[in-house]
Structures are given as structure tokens and as C-alpha cells.
Amino acid sequence: MARLQELSGQYREAAARLRLGLEAAKQRLEGQEGTERQVTNREILMLRQMLREMRELRQLAEEYYTRPRSGKYTTADLTAPRVNGEKL
Numbered sequence: 001m002a003r004l005q006e007l008s009g010q011y012r013e014a015a016a017r018l019r020l021g022l023e024a025a026k027q028r029l030e031g032q033e034g035t036e037r038q039v040t041n042r043e044i045l046m047l048r049q050m051l052r053e054m055r056e057l058r059q060l061a062e063e064y065y066t067r068p069r070s071g072k073y074t075t076a077d078l079t080a081p082r083v084n085g086e087k088l
Helices: 004-030 033-060
Strands: none
Touching: 004 033
16 A cells, blocks of 8 residues: 555646646637637636645645644544534
8 A cells, every 4th residue: 555655746747647638728728719618618627626636635645744734635623513512
């Protein structure tokens, strides 16, 4: 089983492939009009979101053992539900 730090390299490679796909979509956008342009714009938005998440996951995996983590991709922010100040 791979360590999280080793996985960060795979996330970095995946981010590079997403970045290339994003650049290719931007180039395709230049010669498009109408519906094709709208579809490509949606693809660009999706690729940007995927790239952002891939970078966040790479950073999380790379620094997992060395820094405090947010609760975005971990259970660090989990708390027991409370009713009237008491745990359920």
C-alpha cells in the first residue's frame, strides 16, 4: 500500500494532465461559436474545478504528517451532534 506522500506525486502528475487538457480546451474555444462554445466553456469550468481539487489533494497528501489539516478532505472537524448542549 502506498504512503500518502508517495500518492502526492501521482496527484501532481494528474494535475499536469488536467492542466494540458485545460489548455487544449482553451485553444479549441477560439474557433468555436454557439452551442459548441457553450459546451467547451462548461468543460473548461469542470477542468478548472478538477485541477483545483487535485492540487488540494496533492497538498494534503504531501503534508499529511507534518501540518494541521482542515476538515475539507479529512475528519479533523467532526464533532458529535448536540441537542441543548448535550452530546447525542
